[in-house]
Amino acid sequence: MNDWGWKDYLIARRQFVQTREYRVSAIGVALVFTATCLAGWGASALLLHWGHITDMALRYALSAIVAYAVFFAAMRVWAEFQRTEPAARSDLVDLADAAHFPVVDGEGCLIALAMFLAALFGVVLLSVFGGFAALLEVAFEVAFAGVVVRRAFGPNIIVGRWWQVLLRRTWLPALLITVLLVVLAAQVQTRYPQSDTLGQAMNQWQSKRHSAQ
DSSP states (O other): OOOEEHHHHHHHHHHHHHTTTTTSOHHHHHHHHHHHHHHHHHHHHHHHHTSOOOOHHHHHHHHHHHHHHHHHHHHHHHHHTTSSOOOSOOHHHHHHHHTOOOOOOHHHHHHHHHHHHHHHHHHHHHHHTTHHHHHHHHHHHHHTTTOEEEOSSSOOEESOOHHHHHHHHHHHHHHHHHHHHHHHHHHHHHHSTTOSSHHHHHHHHHHHHHHHO
16 A cells, blocks of 8 residues: 555545445444443442442542443444445444344343443434544544555654544543543432442432332
8 A cells, every 4th residue: 555645644534434424334333332331330330349449439430441441442343344335224224133132131131222222322412413423533544554644744654543533532522421420429429328329329319209208
């Protein structure tokens, strides 16, 4: 593969994004966010039961770090599938295909379904704010890794800095979400000091409500 000039690099990236932006599978991106949510939930459960960290704010902050790391790993896998142009399939078809998951126990299935639906909602918001284009820039760095971009001013760069692009695009939203979760957890545990999880806090809230009635 030949080296690029800076203008060639910008044109190639724009073409890569434009040919995929409106045909990228929302289900694939939803699976990335589902894996991220599951990682955060699993990390919180392990920190509580094995690490004995009952401080919800601290536990959520640590879990967010784990979830963000898993998000990077899942995005790297997703980017591999964007090397070729996606087939002209509707997301409704993808959703129908994704619905054929094996049925597990009721509670676990409900938790997985709730997280998957939450991830789908996140994908909808992402598409509204043009997030697919940002994610596809990450895929572009993966697809053309190793190409040297020669610049007239400044040092040459090598395509493949996908994690830097992803970090630059997502660190602020990730930080805001983490802060909101930590503040929420701190407020909940302050109001219900006997609770170690949001589920326990909800149970205490319902008990107080029934007692008041």
